[in-house]
Amino acid sequence: xxxxxxxxxxxxxxxxxxxxxxxxxxxxxxxxxxxxxxxxxxxxxxxxxxxxxxxxxxxxxxxxxxxxxxxxxxxxxxxxxxxxxxxxxxxxxxxxxxxxxxxxxxxxxxxxxxxxxxxxxxxxxxxxxxxxxxxxxxxxxxxxxxxxxxxxxxxxxxxxxxxxxxxxxxxxxxxxxxxxxxxxxxxxxxxxxxxxxxxxxxxxxxxxxxxxxxxxxxxxxxxxxxxxxxxxxxxxxxxxxxxxxxxxxxxxxxxxxxxxxxxxxxxxxxxxxxxxxxxxxxxx
Ligand code: KIV
Numbered sequence: 001x002x003x004x005x006x007x008x009x010x011x012x013x014x015x016x017x018x019x020x021x022x023x024x025x026x027x028x029x030x031x032x033x034x035x036x037x038x039x040x041x042x043x044x045x046x047x048x049x050x051x052x053x054x055x056x057x058x059x060x061x062x063x064x065x066x067x068x069x070x071x072x073x074x075x076x077x078x079x080x081x082x083x084x085x086x087x088x089x090x091x092x093x094x095x096x097x098x099x100x101x102x103x104x105x106x107x108x109x110x111x112x113x114x115x116x117x118x119x120x121x122x123x124x125x126x127x128x129x130x131x132x133x134x135x136x137x138x139x140x141x142x143x144x145x146x147x148x149x150x151x152x153x154x155x156x157x158x159x160x161x162x163x164x165x166x167x168x169x170x171x172x173x174x175x176x177x178x179x180x181x182x183x184x185x186x187x188x189x190x191x192x193x194x195x196x197x198x199x200x201x202x203x204x205x206x207x208x209x210x211x212x213x214x215x216x217x218x219x220x221x222x223x224x225x226x227x228x229x230x231x232x233x234x235x236x237x238x239x240x241x242x243x244x245x246x247x248x249x250x251x252x253x254x255x256x257x258x259x260x261x262x263x264x265x266x267x268x269x270x271x272x273x274x275x276x277x278x279x280x281x282x283x284x
Contacts, residue, residue, distance in 0.1 A: 001078030004039045006112070006134055006178045009080070012039075012211065013200040019212025021082075021202050022220060025051050025068045029217055030075030038079050040202075042114065042214065043069045045084040046143070050218045053225070056146050060086040062100050069108030082136060083110040087144045090115060094124045101133050114181060116142040118168020122175040129176030137172035139165055140206065141184035152229075154205070156185040169193045181214065182206040184231070205231035 012019050021040035024030045025047045033041050047068055048060040062085075069083045083104045090097030097115075104110045112134035115121055125135050140155045149155070156165045166189075169180055179200045182190050187207025194201040194210050203210030215232060218224045222234035223242070252258035 001034060001037060003078055004080040006080070009039065009179060009200050009212075013198075019200055019202060021212060021214035023047075023050075023215075023217045024072045024076070025217075026071045027075030030072040030079075031077075033079055033217075034075070034077040039212070040214075041072055041076055041079040041081050043072050043081070043083040043108075043110070044114075044216065045086045046216050048086075050216060050224070057143050058087045058146070062086055062089045062103065065089075065104065066108045069104060069110050073109035080112065081110050082112045082114055083108060084114050090121070090124060091117075094127055097121075097124045098127055098131070101128050101135075102131075105133055112136060112178070114138050116144045118165070119171035122171040125172060125175035125177060135175075135177050136179045136181055136202075137169075137175075137177040138181040138183065139168045139172065140182045140189075143183075152184070154184045154186070156189045162189055165189060166193060166196075169197060173197060173199060182210060205229065 009019055019040065020038045021042055022033055022038045023044040023046055024033050024041045025043060030041055043065060045057040045060045045065065047064070048054045048057040051068075052060070054060075065083055065086050069081070073081060085097070085101060085104070089100040101113045104113055113128070114136040115125065116138040118137070118139050121137075125137065128135050141149070141152060143152065146152060156162045165185060172180060177199060179202055180193065180197055182193060182201055182203045184205040187209060190201065190203050190206035191209040200211040202212040202214050204214045216224070219228055219232040220235055222237040223239045224232075224234070228234060249258065
């Protein structure tokens, strides 16, 4: 797949061709995204909930984001690799944020970072983009502000909230973001921001009129541990397939139908070479 760059995404906005973005937390998922032609792979801090089983994303550390970003980097071929800066990795000081963003690029192999926040982080965004670290701004519902918002709630429904989100979008664009991620806001607000923004907007729970859409991998393939939010759609049922495979395995083992002779290694003096799938890992 031809590598997706920031220029590719900007051309998509100009031509009106929707952008696709999906989360990935490991190498096999990164390979699936690459094969399916998705534009952006996001190592989201949602991994704190989806992979680690937490209630929110707040406990995710920079080291954990680095660990998952390296895995995704190894499996990815084509999509742009974007990584979330986790809670408190950029809110304490611009200097710390700058250093941590640099680590995600330098040590993790990410091509861009995503930061939750509006006007209050514009200074940092400006600093990052000036030092050649591309940034996506994340506004609307900001999961790292879950306690401040009193839960995961739709934002921008009243006039002051709406005006604040528009002001945040403008401040981030001015600071140099190459895209805006809009989460859980009314479609009319997403439409307004998409119209005013020269950079692509990518929505999640923001209606159909953004320049692209993003979903969490586990929600999209039907492997989510919890009920889906209103905006998410399961396009497959990986969970059901996995449960079926596990129950077939358990049954085959308990009835001694697995492994068969063909699935067992022959004795040493056999002339038949052992069947191996991956010679470097599974020695005959
Ligand atoms: O962490 C995440 O997965 C996100 C979503 C918006 C996709 O930021």
